[in-house]
Amino acid sequence: MTEKGKMLAGKIYDSSDKELAELRTKAHKLSQQYSSLYEDDERRKAILDELLPDHGEGFFLQGPVYFDYGVFTKFGSGCYANFNLTVLDTCPVTIGDNVFFGPNCTIATPVHPFRWQERNMKKKSDGTVYDDEYGKPITIHSNCWIA
Template sequence: MTEKEKMLAGMPYDPSDKELTELRVRAHKLSKDYNDTYEDDFEKRKEILDVLLPERENGAFLQGPVYFDYGVFTKVGKSFYANFNFTVLDCCPVVIGDNVFCGPNVTLAPPMHSFDPEERRMRTRGSGEVYDIEYARPITIGNDCWLASNVVVCGGVTIGDGCVIGAGSVVTRDIPPRSLAAGNPCRVIRQITDRDKLNF
């Protein structure tokens, strides 16, 4: 298996691999290019996103700045909105449903490191090059979710359809559909029901 195949499968991999490094550098440059545009520069932004985030449906709007590790491993549904400082470390698949809102400073973080300090240490090849071994877990966000400001979603988490994740939450475990959840670690507070409608 290639290092990219290992990475996407959630296996331990070497992120200094040449193919991965090239993909990551390209995504970082494209993120920078996007961040240097004005929000009404629609054509230029579309051109950049067509390369950086090709797996996206119609109506996606990313305010910027954005930060992607790879971009090509993130899939975004229809009518997606991301506010300032949207960060996706997509070293495992990240799937975002339709009609999802992300507030400022939302981070989706699949990367994982060993809890064992010896395994986590940097390693040195015979050439003197320093590297580490990592792994990752996918993230899935269902349709019609709102992730409020400063939410962090950790690797391996699935957020069900229709959820609201409160500001400042760190989501470390799955959240069932139509839940209002918040906190660090994030916990379900209650279900979202018709009583939550504002009728406008």
């Protein structure tokens, strides 16, 4: 099983995996690009379509936004998020229709081991530093207001 497969299944995975690092970097760049544009800039839609390919119609995210991966988050139709929405989607995040987020909301799927002996940073033989991490999926049903 790949590290990405482990991550999405909620199993302990290596977050330093090359594929995951590339996906995160892409999402961080797209988040930054989106956040740097004004609300009426038509380029925002194309960025969201790439960052969040599984979304409904008529949803709006006020910038700035921050996504760890983006591609593992699904937005329903008619959703709105105010300033500083952060989504750490190491496991699937499913957001129903007509969900509203107030400013500074964070959706965080990552979980770290509770015992420090398992949680502390580790070093691979090549010197790469990593930590053990896993996640739990989050589902927010339709018509919720998170603030």
